[in-house]
Amino acid sequence: MSTRDLVLTALFTAIIIVLGIIPPITLAFVPVPITAQSMGVMLAGCIIGAKRGALAYLLLILMVAVGLPVLSGGRGGLAVLAGPTGGYIAGWVVGTFVTGLVAERIVRETQGGARQIAGFFLASIIGGIGVVYLMGTIWLAINTGMGFVAALSANAVFLPGDILKAGIAALAARAVLVGYPLLPQRS
Amino acid sequence: MLKSLHVEGTTLLHRLSVRTKLAVLFAASLAVFLTVDPFVLGGAVLLSALVFATVGVSFSQAVSRLAWPLVSIGLVAGATAFFETPVHGLVVLFRFATLILLAATVTASTEVGDFMEEITRLMMPFERLGLVNAADIGLALGLVLRFVPEIATRYESLREAHAARGLPVRPLKMLAPLIILTLKDADMIAMAIDARGLRRH
Known part of the structure; x- marks a missing residue:
């Protein structure tokens, strides 16, 4: 791993932490404010790619584990990882990796803006919602003895908000791609 | 912080x-x-x-x-x-x-x-396998702790810049500039780390 990759990874972890400190985003047409940190998985995958993005999340989880309050609302410590929602936290790492993998394959710097935004949106939906929900739900179902389908249906409450976040993340990722492209490209 | x-x-x-x-x-x-x-x-x-x-x-x-x-x-x-x-x-x-x-x-x-x-001690066996550089974990953690306050300050100045121009302060509008400004420093920081020989291989 090059020093530049290491630095990009650490800087993105720092950005994710700051997104948890700044005031939540309020949109005119949505009643609940959106915590910017919850878009981190989508942003990391779409902006710095699969490998560095997943490492940025591993670093974040390491910081949670050693007792630093790096999650939004000053949450942190092993208690956060030990809860029934631990599967979602593991899902952040895999979800970022998958988001990055999809984005690296379908988004090109030569494409038009609309196609790039659509590509990032798709990558965010697959990795940031699909993978994260899947891993979180499997863990939840195993630990509670609840049926998989019942546990999965509990996610439905968060789906509209998360689709909206995928849209915001796609717009931001496209703006970064124009201003300072970092996403590795695979054929 | x-x-x-x-x-x-x-x-x-x-x-x-x-x-x-x-x-x-x-x-x-x-x-x-x-x-x-x-x-x-x-x-x-x-x-x-x-x-x-x-x-x-x-x-x-x-x-x-x-x-x-x-x-x-x-x-x-x-x-x-x-x-x-x-x-x-x-x-x-x-x-x-x-x-x-x-x-x-x-x-x-x-x-x-x-x-x-x-x-770091737990990572040693993985280091011997060549999967990870245990010292890199400490370095990365140090970088995060060093840059969180700086990025938070940068967000504040972006916010003030918007307010000074009479633009509505929308966090959404600030996401991309904040990320670009931060990641643009990566090359300089990487060069500084290599120049000081902080990573030995």
């Missing part, structure tokens, strides 16, 4: 090695799944609450640390009680309450530095 959740003290738990504490926590996470008796698990919750009380976390600190995890297990236990049986919900509630209390105990009684040392 990033104040550790460690609580100063000299209790028995503070003196135990990080490895022992993590091993006990891991063993407990397996043990709570060995029984489905709500009374046994209820006893485990009481016991771990007593252990947590010995590390010297003040009541208000304890509330702010445990509130969120407890709300989340409350919701999960409620859903389990609804989809399965109420006893089942109670079992889930007690299991996770035990683990959360023990985990919070380890966090409160362990210093970040000691934790990092233990993690």
